[in-house]
Amino acid sequence: xxxxxxxxxxxxxxxxxxxxxxxxxxxxxxxxxxxxxxxxxxxxxxxxxxxxxxxxxxxxxxxxxxxxxxxxxxxxxxxxxxxxxxxxxxxxxxxxxxxxxxxxxxxxxxxxxxxxxxxxxxxxxxxxxxxxxxxxxxxxxxxxxxxxxxxxxxxxxxxxxxxxxxxxxxxxxxxxxxxxxxxxxxxxxxxxxxxxxxxxxxxxxxxxxxxxxxxxxxxxxxxxxxxxxxxxxxxxxxxxxxxxxxxxxxxxxxxxxxxxxxxxxxxxxxxxxxxxxxxxxxxxxxxxxxxxxx
Amino acid sequence: xxxxxxxxxxxxxxxxxxxxxxxxxxxxxxxxxxxxxxxxxxxxxxxxxxxxxxxxxxxxxxxxxxxxxxxxxxxxxxxxxxxxxxxxxxxxxxxxxxxxxxxxxxxxxxxxxxxxxxxxxxxxxxxxxxxxxxxxxxxxxxxxxxxxxxxxxxxxxxxxxxxxxxxxxxxxxxxxxxxxxxxxxxxxxxxxxxxxxxxxxxxxxxxxxxxxxxxxxxxxxxxxxxxxxxxxxxxxxxxxxxxxxxxx
Numbered sequence: 001x002x003x004x005x006x007x008x009x010x011x012x013x014x015x016x017x018x019x020x021x022x023x024x025x026x027x028x029x030x031x032x033x034x035x036x037x038x039x040x041x042x043x044x045x046x047x048x049x050x051x052x053x054x055x056x057x058x059x060x061x062x063x064x065x066x067x068x069x070x071x072x073x074x075x076x077x078x079x080x081x082x083x084x085x086x087x088x089x090x091x092x093x094x095x096x097x098x099x100x101x102x103x104x105x106x107x108x109x110x111x112x113x114x115x116x117x118x119x120x121x122x123x124x125x126x127x128x129x130x131x132x133x134x135x136x137x138x139x140x141x142x143x144x145x146x147x148x149x150x151x152x153x154x155x156x157x158x159x160x161x162x163x164x165x166x167x168x169x170x171x172x173x174x175x176x177x178x179x180x181x182x183x184x185x186x187x188x189x190x191x192x193x194x195x196x197x198x199x200x201x202x203x204x205x206x207x208x209x210x211x212x213x214x215x216x217x218x219x220x221x222x223x224x225x226x227x228x229x230x231x232x233x234x235x236x237x238x239x240x241x242x243x244x245x246x247x248x249x250x251x252x253x254x255x256x257x258x259x260x261x262x263x264x265x266x267x268x269x270x271x272x273x274x275x276x277x278x279x280x281x282x283x284x285x286x287x288x289x290x291x292x293x294x
Numbered sequence: 295x296x297x298x299x300x301x302x303x304x305x306x307x308x309x310x311x312x313x314x315x316x317x318x319x320x321x322x323x324x325x326x327x328x329x330x331x332x333x334x335x336x337x338x339x340x341x342x343x344x345x346x347x348x349x350x351x352x353x354x355x356x357x358x359x360x361x362x363x364x365x366x367x368x369x370x371x372x373x374x375x376x377x378x379x380x381x382x383x384x385x386x387x388x389x390x391x392x393x394x395x396x397x398x399x400x401x402x403x404x405x406x407x408x409x410x411x412x413x414x415x416x417x418x419x420x421x422x423x424x425x426x427x428x429x430x431x432x433x434x435x436x437x438x439x440x441x442x443x444x445x446x447x448x449x450x451x452x453x454x455x456x457x458x459x460x461x462x463x464x465x466x467x468x469x470x471x472x473x474x475x476x477x478x479x480x481x482x483x484x485x486x487x488x489x490x491x492x493x494x495x496x497x498x499x500x501x502x503x504x505x506x507x508x509x510x511x512x513x514x515x516x517x518x519x520x521x522x523x524x525x526x527x528x529x530x531x532x533x534x535x536x537x538x539x540x541x542x
Contacts, residue, residue: 044378179362181395
């Protein structure tokens with residue numbers, strides 16, 4: 001077999017042969033476009049773990065939809081969206097009205113929410129259903145789900161474009177925003193809605209346990225390669241798509257579950273970035289090379 | 295001259311303990327006032343009260359129709375994330391918030407103003423530097439450039455020269471005097487009495503209660519300073535309720 005033949009078999013054939021692989025790949029592209037920039041902003045706002053908590057919080061909404069409509073990804077997406085919003089509002093409310101910090105109140109509510117979700121799914125479904133919900137089913141993504149994921153990506157990019165300045169200022173200098181504009185409540189809540197939307201989209205592909213995988217890992221990896229916000233966002237989206245592509249290839253050839261393969265690929269890219277990226281990586285720290293003249 | 299801000303028996307504080315107690319008086323339009331006093335005297339609290347970030351327990355802060363957007367405020371420990379990937383010019387451009395708001399575009403004249411402001415604080419070639427790469431003094435210059443751009447009628451500065459080198463302090467003091475010359479009202483919380491005597495015509499000496507308020511020469515007298523020092527700094531955890539009536 002020629003080199004080209006080998007490359008074709010390894011990297012292209014899975015997608016040219018099977019429609020479900022093509023759909024999965026398009027799904028990854030839609031996810032990457034939205035999750036990249038959202039993940040970068042989450043990281044800069046130190047909300048990485050909060051996003052993780054939110055992703056578990058969408059489970060009971062998805063479970064209610066599942067009990068009602070069966071394994072329908074759009075219905076579960078809508079249910080998950082509302083569950084996520086409720087948890088975000090409750091946790092944010094407790095953080096504002098009591099001395100409990102936001103991270104602690106988010107942890108409290110996502111645990112309650114996750115437990116309710118698992119109970120709901122196991123009440124009627126079987127373990128296979130629970131596995132679908134927890135780990136996602138990107139290989140079973142249908143056209144409706146694809147349209148939903150693409151809509152989420154579109155809304156995310158448009159929303160970010162509108163909210164960009166208040167989001168940046170609220171993160172970089174919240175005191176200034178309060179002094180000129182009375183606070184960034186609108187931007188913050190708008191951003192939370194976008195995060196929940198993207199988690200719902202990610203949930204279709206990667207399940208509720210790893211929906212943040214394509215958000216946080218590429219964003220964290222991008223930090224070691226770029227330093228400006230636009231470059232970070234673009235790079236995170238590209239890395240997220242690369243993770244999706246190579247993760248699917250890996251899962252196809254090695255016969256592995258697709259969700260963990262995608263997240264592990266993103267993890268591998270992150271690991272390489274930590275080791276050798278040009279900005280602040282371990283290599284830059286321990287083998288910096290000769291210092292500059294000025 | 296008419297007052298830009300009037301305080302009517304203002305009591306501000308935290309957890310029902312007063313940090314500024316029954317303060318009455320006014321900051322004249324176009325005045326340059328230093329707020330001085332021992333630690334815990336309520337100086338920063340007073341600025342927060344003027345900004346409306348803290349609601350008075352009692353009394354009233356009258357801004358005479360001054361809008362929030364016409365006030366520039368530099369807090370003592372700005373909650374600025376210095377590692378955020380933003381460059382110097384973009385930071386200064388935020389000073390145009392009153393014009394651009396959250397959504398409108400930054401047109402060329404606004405950018406030109408921001409560059410002029412950067413030149414005025416001596417940071418001509420710093421436009422594209424990420425703020426994380428600046429020294430503390432350089433960054434304070436950036437924040438002053440942003441206030442230049444804000445073009446505010448009232449400017450509140452909370453200990454702007456803490457941990458700042460003497461050369462930068464002098465440059466920034468000159469900017470404050472220029473603002474005073476342009477008829478803006480400036481209120482600065484300071485510790486250095488030498489600076490206050492040299493650069494600030496008016497002073498307010500606070501020790502939770504107002505000790506003296508007027509021309510610096512009459513305020514910073516040895517008797518007043520001794521009195522301010524004597525006033526207890528620690529608050530009494532079990533203090534009873536204040537029975538003093540509202541002074542208006």
